Amino acid sequence: MDTERRLLDGLDPEQRAAVAAPRGPVCVLAGAGTGKTRTITHRIAYLVHRGHVAAGQVLAVTFTARAAGELRTRLRALGVTAAQARTFHAAALRQLRYFWPRVVGDEQWDLVEGKLRLVAQAANRVGMSTEAESLRDLASEIEWAKACLVAPDDYPAEAARLHRQPPGPVEQVVQVYRAYEQLKTRARLLDFDDLLLHTAAALEEHGEVAAEFRDRYRCFVVDEYQDVTPLQQRVLDAWLGNRDDLTVVGDANQTIYSFAGASPRPLLEFSRRFPSATVVRLERDYRSTPQVVSLANQVISAARDRPAGSRLKLVGQRAPGPEPRFAEFDDEPAEAAAVAARVRSLVDEGVPASEIAVLFRVNAQSEVFEQALAEAEIPYQVRGGERFFQRPEVRQAMLALRSAAVSPPPGELPEVVRTVLARVGLTEEPPSGGAARERWESLLALVELAEELAASVADATLGGYVAELDMRAEAQHPPTVEGVTLASLHAAKGLEWDAVFLVGLVEGTLPIQHADGDNAAIEEERRLLYVGVTRAREHLWLSWALARTAGGRRYRRRSRFLHGLLPDSHPAARTGQTRQRDGGPGSVGRRTPSKPRCRVCGEFLVDTPAVKLGRCVDCPSTLDEELLTRLRAWRSERARELKVPAFVVFTDATLVAIAEQRPTDSAGLVAISGIGASKLDRFGADLLALVHGDR
Template sequence: MGGQQEPASGLDPEQRAAVLAPRGPVCVLAGAGTGKTRTITRRIAYLVRQGHVAPGQVLAVTFTKRAAAEMRTRLRALDATGVQALTFHAAALRQLRYFWPRVIGDDQWRLLDSKLPVVAQAARRAGAGTDRETLRDLASEIEWSKASLITPEDYPAAVARVHRATPAPAEQVVAVYATYERLKNEASALDFDDLLLHTAAVMEEHGDVAEEFRDRYRSFVVDEYQDVTPLQQRVLNAWLGERDDLTVVGDANQTIYSFAGASARPLLDFPRRFPEAAVIRLERDYRSTPEIVSLANRVIEMARNRPAGSRLRLIGQRPSGPPPAFTEHDDESAEAAAVARRIKNLLAAGTSAGEIAILFRVNAQSEVYEQALSEADIPYQVRGGERFFARPEVRQAMAALRTDGALSEDRPLPVRVRAVLARLGLGEQPPEGGAARERWESLRALAELAEETASIAPETDLARFVIELDMRAEARHPPAMEGVTLASLHAAKGLEWDAVFLVGLAEGTLPIHQADGDDAAVEEERRLFYVGVTRARHHLSLSWALARAEGGRRYRRRSRFLYGLVPEDHPSSSIGRASAGRVSSRAEAARCRVCASALTATMAIKLGRCEHCPADLDQDLLDRLRAWRGDRARKLGVPGFVVLTDATLTAIAEQRPSDVAALVRIPGIGATKLDRFGGEVISLVLGAGAGS
């Protein structure tokens, strides 16, 4: 049984040091693929096994229901049942429900399933847009503000300070935000951010409540600590009080949620806050081949202004594998078709479809790959699409398992589950395709989950398995499905596959064009790229396309994050080389137009020269560009940097592009800005003085 396993057995020296560290502050800096979940669950089990803390006195928090569910599964296998492993919001909700009658005294306020209806009411009253996209942006802005502990009154100064692009003029966002809060309070309702705000307030303002909570929970563990927001940190501080029995685990190189208020600063500052803390670095990568690990290290080593606590260098532990492949294509359809062909070859060679992923920057990129896989008759699943446990066949199967009483109790769990599912259509061979194949795949996933559960905990019976399914449904933690995964890079965080295809690696997509001109935002995009690279175990393919549509203008260039990674003598692709002309040459590494040195720094790439090389700035042109931008920004109701950044204007004034081909060579001029502003900018360069 899993419970007989010694928590510190089978670990490398660094993992063992983290597990055996004494009670008190512990900071585990855990690189990608280094076994962080294994390490922290073993640490919890060790503290429980040694009698340092009772299982019910441990509160482990993470950021997704899936991660919390995985932690609970591992803890059960280590005989640490009873440990509370929850998301921040789930932990806060439990506490509020318990303490509300004592603190508030009246009926508990209802929790909003979605804030969009209330945001829509607030937007109408504030005269803001009410289309679904605008409402989603406004809701996200409210979430960022509350996670960052920013009130409506403080919002304008806060967004100006961080140069944040806003979905509407700041004053209008303030009106929506304030009205939303008022409407919500009048309806006696809470949103998910309120769970944390009220929990912190209750602990801070009611000493008896704080004392009771701290008497119940003695030891705290925080996973993915690089993703903590100021609001979550405030809650954690309230939980702790003056105590220091805290273990945090994180990797600053995987901080990819700054747009939502997350910050790696608490992780990096942990040794300053707790000078006596044990700090352990996990750098042995057990996930990826040395070739992939080497590429990942090079990606993150090019990051600018990396703080000391983020300088983990992964050390590959797996056998050698194929080198990462780099490919350039004429257009996105050609790129998708090539990816589908390579996946076909991997499937023929024995790689499971469930061990292959296509990862992209934004969800809108998914469609062309869905079409290519469908045409190649390759099964796939879109992560973030229809929830597994909401599917009709899954609900039917769970109901059948819950009511099954015809089978003998002494039969093994997998046999019993397969017998029930067979009555619902789970045969030995899958149907040809379509809805019947999808239904079969769902049922097979449940059967395989039963086999996995029995292997981890052989004592599990059918009743317990049904409870496990209910818990997974609540946690949105579906079983693995057989099919190629399509997912955004953000959705891929925490997952891994044998083969990963990173697609659409072009300027304006990665880094996304909204990040251009903001060094901090560009570096977050680099970390997102790093997360994508480190999802791959054995095969890694990186590709980009020079045009969006077949036969379209090939104005794109490959992502700046690929500079220094693609071998100098590597012909990115022979596709369209003869006809691509100057466009293809732009896919090569950026070089200084003055001294011809390779450029890697964001500002240097944007200016097209080393920062120490002499500039050839046309000040009159720069003044005209700034005046034009100011006029444009006023008419669009956005900050000036949303039109074009200062760095882009400076690059234009230095390089004086006189046609489209020259203009798109300047970083910051992607497809959208070219279509919207390109003609006006070129007219200004040529001296025509065109306005808006």
């Protein structure tokens, strides 16, 4: 009874209802910050404790290695060590390797290393471009098709039905898709989607395999169920058979991967499929202050046609905190400088740098914020430090720890780890800064991970610690390193910080330009903002800039998603007015920027595409097709040299504007949207040479 009380104590009534629900179908509709991971891990432990299922018969699946690692850590702390917690792909790989001799009968096929190589061969066969960005687009489209169970022959009809924008002529995409599959099969290789396809087929077509698997696993838990694809749902159905011992947890308001085939439909229709299901709604938000929660509710409540299962209204449970800040700036450098200044203030107030994040819609937005943080001497890490285990000092440390584990020195695990790492540079006091400080921070993070393991596992050993490090390295599940996180909104999903800066909130970026005109795509962009807002525990900052470069034309408009979130009397609501360089909310000047006019008809330009072109979309084009071809070839060449996507050099819209306007000097170049001072310095000479026909 003590164990049962421990598993139920500290849970709110809704969490307790989900944990103690009878064995069978359970659907947990869990809003952001409502304790969903705590709920499902306690449910697994409760079912095991009550004898409803053995720990080894539980399979919990989620969508990222980081989330799977978190589930394992939580279950281990609850004394449940035999339950499996894996990603869909990791679970399928394990099962396929085990059943392969019976299903296929010969030597196991290897996993594809570098899918783009095979895609390039397939594209070359059919005469499509083999430039890196084209290959990435083709690979993504093939992944979408397989995730949605769309075969090559069915692709044209499905792409048309769903209004997809194929990365080339549809028939050529089909030919590349078909050739890719043929090349892969002849080489006896599997890609990650094949793991799921073959696992499902093995269970569907081989009764004895299905019987053995279903005898081994009796209870299934799916986290982030709103992100399931048709292929993953097929695998889950194959795992279940005709059983219903399934717990799912998800939040349709956080569906942000529709472009990859994810759909909240299985979550929203769960009770229709399982009429006897227990449905629990978690709406008490323990993560964020009431002020942040209120803003999040305002963001998502403005969504159109919300299905019933997504109408969660968060209720903040924390003590009140500061109001979210809104700020408008003349240009991106001013916005970035203000963000860096506010970050410095928060750090000085005691907020750890690792508990601060700057989030943006696309990765290309990070550069100006990286520069501003560097100039302010504020440490940062891009995209959360996924490459932690590839750092030279960490690899050296792991070698030292692995060697020491053969004959470990006496003592408690954290002290043993600190002693070993002292040999590779961990000192008692941190270096003053620079690369030496970064190295020290990495080593210290390994010590803190040892402390975390020792706190959750009695008599933790150095060997067990090294095994944990190896597992995290394989799963890309790094410990926290001191430094501000710079990440895209998609990459921030599942994470949280004390302070969050949502930056670059302008039309054409959020919502992204290519989403305009598609209501479903626009609503997904709104959910991205909701995800960003709900990452913040206490401090929340939302900002945008009217121009890209210092002194540039202030033609941008704040995101439509911000309308109604701040009163018209708020200084930041006065879009189009100039703000002081310190960017402080409330610092509004008197100047009103001139609106750009069409160079053909003279009308004011409003829409982002028109501003980029410098003319109304309906006005006659003066496009120089030959120049545009030269510009695109040059862009591809520079992108390869710089090892960046082509759009980072220049977007298609900017190249079209150059090919239409044919600028003859630097002033003409910077007058084009997308060409600022830094890009003028890097690429201006090349562009003018291309316009003049000298290249």
